[in-house]
Amino acid sequence: MSRADLAAGKVIRMSLPFRVQHLLLAILLTVLAVTGFALMYHENSLAQWLIRMEGGVHNRGIVHRVAAVLLMANLVHHVFYMLFSREGKPELRQLFITKRDIDDFLQSLRYNLGTATEYPPFGRYGYKEKFQYWGAAAGIVLISLTGLMLWGEEFSMRLFPKFVLDLAIIIHGYQGLLAFLVLFLWHLYNVHLHPSVFPMNPSWITGKVSVEWLREEHPLEYEKLKEEGVL
Amino acid sequence: MKRMRRPFLSAALIAASLFLAVPAGAVPPGVGECMDCHGDKTIEMSLPGGQTVSLYIDLQAYRSSVHGGGSCVTCHADASAPHGKLKKVSCDKCHGDAGKSYAGSAHGKLRAKGITDVPGCDGCHGKHDIRRPKDPVARTFRLNIAATCLRCHKDRALEPRYQHLPDQKLLAAYEQSVHGMASKKSGLLGSAVCVDCHGNHAILPGDQPRSATHRQKIPTMCGKCHPGILDQYERSVHGKGMRAGIAESPVCTDCHGEHTIAKIGDPSSSVSPRNIPKTCSGCHDEEGISTRYALPKKRFSSYMDSFHGIAVEYGMTKAANCSSCHGVHDILPSSDPASTVHKANIPKTCGKCHPNAGPNFAKGAVHVEVSPKKAMGVFAVRLFYTIFITALVILFVLHVGLELYGRWDRKRSGAPGGKERKP
Numbered sequence: 001m002s003r004a005d006l007a008a009g010k011v012i013r014m015s016l017p018f019r020v021q022h023l024l025l026a027i028l029l030t031v032l033a034v035t036g037f038a039l040m041y042h043e044n045s046l047a048q049w050l051i052r053m054e055g056g057v058h059n060r061g062i063v064h065r066v067a068a069v070l071l072m073a074n075l076v077h078h079v080f081y082m083l084f085s086r087e088g089k090p091e092l093r094q095l096f097i098t099k100r101d102i103d104d105f106l107q108s109l110r111y112n113l114g115t116a117t118e119y120p121p122f123g124r125y126g127y128k129e130k131f132q133y134w135g136a137a138a139g140i141v142l143i144s145l146t147g148l149m150l151w152g153e154e155f156s157m158r159l160f161p162k163f164v165l166d167l168a169i170i171i172h173g174y175q176g177l178l179a180f181l182v183l184f185l186w187h188l189y190n191v192h193l194h195p196s197v198f199p200m201n202p203s204w205i206t207g208k209v210s211v212e213w214l215r216e217e218h219p220l221e222y223e224k225l226k227e228e229g230v231l
Numbered sequence: 232m233k234r235m236r237r238p239f240l241s242a243a244l245i246a247a248s249l250f251l252a253v254p255a256g257a258v259p260p261g262v263g264e265c266m267d268c269h270g271d272k273t274i275e276m277s278l279p280g281g282q283t284v285s286l287y288i289d290l291q292a293y294r295s296s297v298h299g300g301g302s303c304v305t306c307h308a309d310a311s312a313p314h315g316k317l318k319k320v321s322c323d324k325c326h327g328d329a330g331k332s333y334a335g336s337a338h339g340k341l342r343a344k345g346i347t348d349v350p351g352c353d354g355c356h357g358k359h360d361i362r363r364p365k366d367p368v369a370r371t372f373r374l375n376i377a378a379t380c381l382r383c384h385k386d387r388a389l390e391p392r393y394q395h396l397p398d399q400k401l402l403a404a405y406e407q408s409v410h411g412m413a414s415k416k417s418g419l420l421g422s423a424v425c426v427d428c429h430g431n432h433a434i435l436p437g438d439q440p441r442s443a444t445h446r447q448k449i450p451t452m453c454g455k456c457h458p459g460i461l462d463q464y465e466r467s468v469h470g471k472g473m474r475a476g477i478a479e480s481p482v483c484t485d486c487h488g489e490h491t492i493a494k495i496g497d498p499s500s501s502v503s504p505r506n507i508p509k510t511c512s513g514c515h516d517e518e519g520i521s522t523r524y525a526l527p528k529k530r531f532s533s534y535m536d537s538f539h540g541i542a543v544e545y546g547m548t549k550a551a552n553c554s555s556c557h558g559v560h561d562i563l564p565s566s567d568p569a570s571t572v573h574k575a576n577i578p579k580t581c582g583k584c585h586p587n588a589g590p591n592f593a594k595g596a597v598h599v600e601v602s603p604k605k606a607m608g609v610f611a612v613r614l615f616y617t618i619f620i621t622a623l624v625i626l627f628v629l630h631v632g633l634e635l636y637g638r639w640d641r642k643r644s645g646a647p648g649g650k651e652r653k654p
Contacts, residue, residue, distance in 0.1 A: 112637025
C-alpha cells in the first residue's frame with residue numbers, strides 16, 4: 001500500500017491477480033449466460049434473435065465452449081492461487097464460513113428490525129461475501145462437470161444411460177439460471193445499489209476502497225490493519 | 232389386313248360412282264367444297280352479343296390431325312354447301328366409351344347442366360387439329376397435359392364463378408413440384424402428370440368415392456409409379472391402418488402433399504428434415520388422434536426441446552429428425568420387434584450416428600416427457616431447482632427490503648441513517 005494511497009484515504013482491497021480473475025470471471029459468465037440461455041429458452045423470440053446474432057446454433061456452441069474452457073482454466077488457476085500462493089492462503093482462511101457468520105446474519109436481521117442495537121462488525125469478509133463466494137464456487141464446479149459430460153457426449157454415452165445425460169442437461173441449465181440470478185440480484189445489489197457503495201464499489205477496477213468505507217463496513221478488518229500498523 | 236382392304240376399296244369405288252349418278256344438290260360436300268368458304272381467312276360469323284367468331288379452318292392442320300384422312304361431313308353430318316348454323320358435333324358416335332366416362336365426370340355433369348365453361352371433348356383434345364396422345368404436339372401428349380389442364384385451372388377469372396373449383400394457386404404449384412419440374416424442365420415422360428393421378432375422362436373431385444384421387448385409392452395410385460415404396464408402406468403401421476379402413480391413418484399425400492410434392496432436399500418440402508417434425512406432429516400432436524388411437528403424447532414438444540430438435544430447428548439438418556429413428560415409409564410401433572425404435576433395436580438405431588450408444592445408454596425414455604410418471608429424475612431435479620431458485624430470490628428480496636427498511640426506520644427515529652452505531 002503506497003504512501004500516496006494512504007494519504008488519499010484509500011486502502012487496497014483487491015490485488016491485481018484477484019482483479020484479473022474477477023474481470024475474466026465477469027466477462028466469461030456473461031458470454032456463457034448469453035449463449036447458454038439462448039439455447040435453454042430457444043422457443044423465445046429474444047433467444048432466437050440471440051442465436052442468430054451468435055452465428056447460428058452451431059457457432060453459438062463454439063463460443064459457449066471456448067468461454068467455458070477459459071472459465072475452467074480461471075477456476076483451476078484460482079484454486080491453485082488460493083491453496084498455494086502467499087496472498088491466497090490467508091485469503092482462503094478468512095473465507096471459511098464459521099458459526100460466527102450465522103450469528104452475524106441473525107444479528108443483522110435483528111438490527112434492521114430494530115431489536116438489536118448494533119450491526120454485527122465484520123472482518124475482511126462478511127456473511128454476504130462468503131455466501132456469494134462459496135455459492136459461486138460450488139455452482140461453477142457443478143456446471144463445469146455437467147457441461148463436460150454434455151460436451152463429450154460420445155464418451156458419456158459409453159458410461160451413462162441416457163437419463164443421466166437428461167439430468168445433466170437439466171442441472172446444467174438450472175444451475176446456470178441460479179448463478180445468473182444470484183449474480184444479478186445479489187452481487188450487483190451488494191456492489192452497486194447498496195447505500196454504502198452506490199453507485200459502485202470501485203475496488204474491482206482500482207483495487208482500492210476508502211478507509212472510511214472499510215471502517216464502516218468491515219470494522220474488524222479496519223482494526224486489524226490498524227493494529228498491524230498498516231494504517 | 233391386306234385381304235380386308237380390297238373389298239373395302241371396291242365398296243368405296245361403287246359408292247363413289249353412285250354419288251356421281253345422283254343430282255348435285257343432294258351430294259354431301261367434299262372437303263374441297265367446304266374449303267371454298269372455310270379456307271378464307273376473313274370468314275366470320277357474328278354472335279348476338281356483337282362479337283364475331285372466325286370460321287376459318289386451317290386445312291393443313293386438319294390434314295395432319297388424326298382425323299385428317301376423313302371428310303368434314305363425318306362429324307358435321309348435316310352440312311351442305313352453303314349452310315346455316317350446324318348441329319353440335321358429337322364424338323360419341325365413334326368414341327362411345329370415352330363419352331360415357333365423360334358423362335359421369337365432374338366436367339360432364341356440369342356440361343349436361345348447360346355450363347359451357349367446363350371443357351367438352353374439344354376443350355382438351357382440340358377441334359380440327361386433334362392429334363394422338365403419343366404425338367408430341369398433341370394437347371394430350373404427356374408433356375403438354377399440365378398446360379392443357381392449367382389453361383382453365385389457373386384462370387383467375389373462373390375462380391369466383393365456381394365455388395368448388397380447387398384452389399388455383401395449389402394447382403399452379405404443380406409446375407414447381409418435383410413431378411412438374413421433371414416433366415416440364417427435364418422432359419421426362421415417366422413423371423406424373425395430371426391424368427396419372429386424376430384420370431382423364433372420368434375425372435371427379437377427390438372427396439367422391441369413385442374418384443381416382445379418393446383417399447382410399449391414393450397409396451395404390453402413387454404405387455403405380457412407386458411400387459417399392461408402396462410395398463414398404465403396406466407393411467407399416469400407417470399402411471396397415473389405412474387398409475383396415477382407418478380414414479385418419481396417413482396416406483402418401485398427408486405427408487408429401489399433393490400438387491406441392493417436393494424432393495426431401497428442397498427446404499420447402501413438407502418432408503424435408505427441417506419440416507418433418509411439423510408434418511408428423513400434424514397428427515401426432517393432435518389431441519383427438521392421440522387419444523383415439525392411444526398414441527404416446529407430447530412427441531413434438533419433447534423432441535423440439537431436445538438437442539436434436541433445437542439443432543434441426545436452427546438448420547443443423549444432420550441432427551436426427553423423426554424419420555432418422557422411426558423410419559420413413561416402413562414406420563412400425565415401438566411394440567413391434569421389427570421396429571427401429573423397439574427397445575431391443577434402440578442401441579442400433581442410436582448407433583447410426585452415435586457409435587458409443589450401447590445397450591447401457593438406451594435405458595430410459597428417448598422422448599423426455601417431464602412428469603413424475605415418465606421421467607421422475609428430471610422432474611424432481613427441475614422441481615428442486617424451481618423451488619430453490621424461487622425461495623432464494625424471495626429471501627434476497629426480503630433481505631434487501633429489510634436492510635432498506637432498517638435504514639429508513641433509523642432515519643425516522645432520529646438515529647444516523649447508515650449502520651452507524653447509536654451514540
